[in-house]
Structure formats: C-alpha cells, structure tokens
Amino acid sequence: MGRRRKSRKKLLLRPKKTLPKIFTCPHCGAPLVNVKLDKKEGKVLVNCGNCGLEAEFNYIPGLLPVDYFNKFVDLYYQGQIKPKKEVTVSLSQLAPKTNPLLNEDQESSESFNESSEELSGGIGSEEVYGEGEGEYSEGTEYTEE
Secondary structure (H helix, E strand, O other): OOOOOOOOOOOOOOOOOOOOOEEOOOOOOOOOEEEEEEOOOOEEEEEEOOOOOEEEEEOOOOOOHHHHHHHHHHHHHHOOOOOOOOOOOOHHHHOOOOOHHHHHHHHHHHHHHHHHHHHHOOOOOOOEOOOOOOOOEOOOOOOOO
C-alpha cells in the first residue's frame, strides 16, 4: 500500500503595483491632474482640469510621469506657480433658490400646525389622561387608594 499523494498548493499571484496616471491637485484637491509627455518637442505639461493650475518642464529621459507630478507639487508649495482660473462664488449663487411648490407646501404645513394647536387647546394647557380616581393627570401626583 502506498501513501496518498500530496496535492500541490496553487501559488497566489499578487498583482504588480502600478504607478498612478491621474493625480490629485494640490490646490483644489480634485483628482484631475494629467501629465502629458511630448518626447518629440522635449516638453512635459502638467495641468489640473479643474482649477487650471499648470506647469511645463523639459523632458528628461528616465523620469516617469509621477516624477514630473512631484516637481509640479514642489513648485506649487514653493509659490512659484498659481492657478489660472480663480473660482469665485457670488452670494446670490449661495442663497437658497425659492420654489413656488415648496412655498405652498410650507404654507399648508403652517396652517396644519395652527389647526392642531387650536384642537389641543393651546400650548400651555394641561393634558388629562383619563378621569376618576387613581388615574394620572399632569400637574398632580399619582396616588393609589
């Protein structure tokens, strides 16, 4: 009699880590920074699609797009490059827009609140939960007899 043959364990292949191709902007935080390599002209353009922050570098063989992005971030934090587009928001854009349908709903909810107050007898009225001996009412203590 022979031994049972061991089955081989399958090797788990881990995917290789790749460098990112789209980066996060240091100014606006949007993940829209592209690095365009132009080897023929010897230029590299790094720009943000959201705020317009951009820089141009000379192409150096051996550097990857992530290296140009790091140079771009360093220049930004040194204050040597600034965004082309300034984002301005006026107060009228921040104000809530009025919708005639919402106004009607608000008016009907206000009239509902007023009618419910009239039925309950006003805000300061005493609520009574039953009548007779041994039952609870607000403003009096509960006593058993």
